[in-house]
Amino acid sequence: MTQPARNPDVTSRTIGLAAGGTGGHLFPAEALARELLARGHQVVIYTERRGAAYTKALEGLPYVVLPARSLAGGLIGKLAAALTIARAAWQARRDMKRRGVALVAGFGGYPSFAPAVAAKIRGLPLLLHEQATQLSMANRQLLRFADALAISFPRVSGAGGFDAANIVETGNPVRRDILAARAPYPALSMETPLHLLVVGGSQSARVFGETVPPALLALPEQIRRRLHVSLQYKGDDTDAITARLREAGVEATIRPFFEDMGARLAQAHLVITRAGASTAADLLTVGRPAIFVPIPQGGSREEQRRNAETMAAAGAGWCVMEPDLSVEALTALLAELFASDTKLPQAAAVASTMARPQAAANLADQVERMLAARGAK
Numbered sequence: 001m002t003q004p005a006r007n008p009d010v011t012s013r014t015i016g017l018a019a020g021g022t023g024g025h026l027f028p029a030e031a032l033a034r035e036l037l038a039r040g041h042q043v044v045i046y047t048e049r050r051g052a053a054y055t056k057a058l059e060g061l062p063y064v065v066l067p068a069r070s071l072a073g074g075l076i077g078k079l080a081a082a083l084t085i086a087r088a089a090w091q092a093r094r095d096m097k098r099r100g101v102a103l104v105a106g107f108g109g110y111p112s113f114a115p116a117v118a119a120k121i122r123g124l125p126l127l128l129h130e131q132a133t134q135l136s137m138a139n140r141q142l143l144r145f146a147d148a149l150a151i152s153f154p155r156v157s158g159a160g161g162f163d164a165a166n167i168v169e170t171g172n173p174v175r176r177d178i179l180a181a182r183a184p185y186p187a188l189s190m191e192t193p194l195h196l197l198v199v200g201g202s203q204s205a206r207v208f209g210e211t212v213p214p215a216l217l218a219l220p221e222q223i224r225r226r227l228h229v230s231l232q233y234k235g236d237d238t239d240a241i242t243a244r245l246r247e248a249g250v251e252a253t254i255r256p257f258f259e260d261m262g263a264r265l266a267q268a269h270l271v272i273t274r275a276g277a278s279t280a281a282d283l284l285t286v287g288r289p290a291i292f293v294p295i296p297q298g299g300s301r302e303e304q305r306r307n308a309e310t311m312a313a314a315g316a317g318w319c320v321m322e323p324d325l326s327v328e329a330l331t332a333l334l335a336e337l338f339a340s341d342t343k344l345p346q347a348a349a350v351a352s353t354m355a356r357p358q359a360a361a362n363l364a365d366q367v368e369r370m371l372a373a374r375g376a377k
Contacts, residue, residue, distance in 0.1 A: 013102040013371055014042040016092075016124075018116055020109015020138070021050025021068070023057075024278040028131060028359075029107045030057045031173030035360040036367065037061075044099055046092055048111040056259070057175070064095055068111035088114035093121055103370055105129060105363075106146075108136040120145045125370045129363060131172045131277030132303035133310050134158050148370060150363055152277060152356070153310065170363045171356025172281035179357060181262035181286050185348040188269055194223070194338055197268040197288075199232040199258070199279070207293070207322060208272060209233035209254075213241050215330035217248050223338050224249040230264050232257065262286075269344055270337060275308035275319075283316075284355040289347030290317040291333065293325055316351040 015036055019029035026047060033043040045051075045061055048068035052058065069084040092115040096104075104119035105127045106112040119126050128139050129150045135143070135158030143149065143162055151159075152172035159167065186195065196216075198208050212231060216224065228251040233241070238254045245252040258264055265271070265282060271290040273279050283290050292308035305321075312319035318333065337343050356362070 011375075012040045012042065014044065014099050015367060016044050016046060016096055016099075016101040016104040016115060016119065017107065018046045018092075018104060018112035018114075019051060019107040020111045021048045021053075022109060023054060024131060024276045025107045025109040025112070026051045026054050026057055027175050027278050028129060028173040028281075029105070030054075030061065031175055031360040032105065032129075032363050032367075033061050034176065035173070035364045039364060039368075042099075044095070044101065046095075046112070046115040051111065064092070066091055066111065066114055068114070070110050085114045085117070089117045089121070092118035096122055096124070102374070103127065103367060105367060106139070106142060107131070108138050110138050113138050113142065116142045116145065125374055127367060127370060129170070129172075130156055130159075131281070132156075133277075133306040134303040136303065148366065150366055152281065152359070157306070168362075168366050170366060171359030172277055173360035173363055174278070174281050174285050174357075175262075177260075177262035178265070178282045178285050181266040182355075182357065183266045183286070185287060185345055185352075186267060186269055188341060188345060190341070192226070193228050194226045195267045195269050196227060196229045196272070196334075197264050197270070198229065198272045199261070200274055206233075206235065207325065209235050209241070211325055211327055211330060212272060213245060214327045215334060216245060216250055218327065218331040219335055219338075221249065223335065227251065227338075229253070230258065230268075231255075270334075275304040275311070277303070277307060280307050280311060281356070281359070284311075284351050285357055287348050287352030287355060289344050289351055291330075292317055292319045293322055294319070296322040311351075311354070314350055314354060316347055316354055318347075 017029040019025040036043050045063040052065045066088040067084050069081040103125045106116045107129050125147045126145055127148045128146045130139050131152050133153045140158050148166045150168050150170045198212050200208055231254045233254050234256045242252050242254050265286045268288050271288055273290050275292040275294045294304035294308045308319040311317050
């Protein structure tokens, strides 16, 4: 196995990675952490209790759980959040000093704010990574302190005023099992099985459990008999939904979470999913087309709409806003896609061209460039 390339001018250092508590923030941090470890560096991940629940992602990685609280809410809520951030920053600063952390990379989410502040208090270089097509709220607030910004798409909104010379497009790092799932698009004809994967991101999505099964039941029989669906769903009526689908000829596997996501992505002809940045990176890495249904909330959730529209405009899938995700509309779209021998393979080909499988290596290269520049001063 080829060892990852490393900058010969950089000695082994300890790198801090700050990530929010969702998979969308934690998984890219994990991917970078493992790449840095393979290059001989030491790492520590700063997260909060939700992030610590991703035990598989954190397996074998040092991590520190810090107190975290969103700045959302009224005056009292903001004051409480400020106190929590101050306490977390003090804890992170003390830990960074003890470990000899040389640089901090922040991956967004409000729990990343305190470690980033601690890094600047200690005078450490700060690298921000943005997974989406729009800067997250945390990254927007931290941008004034950042030494460099790594982005996942060619264009990202919200970074106006930041020195373009310090912006580098790296892509969004994905987990090892996703990289291992890279494979040619499965053969598709009017006789082959159709594999449909339905996932709602790391937080799941109840609307898919409510809309997808009746849409599948309404499909023509010749499509239902070929259909194999893997549905991520956390409802109490899983057994009843499974039984109804199987009675209609649809082979169904319904679970709250799929541990073998890489294998299921590799097998899928089509994915129905949210449009979070890490979900998008996974799909593009494996090269699978998708029906993107962005989370409908505005504000900090607006990046999902932008992600979905970007990928749909490129031809890697289709964007359907949740208010438009009726059973009838989804049935019609699925029938159209499954009846064609070309539409899904063409979208898969576009997705593959947008993939950045070397994203973790690219980001590690940026870390080492910043360390080398630091050492040259």
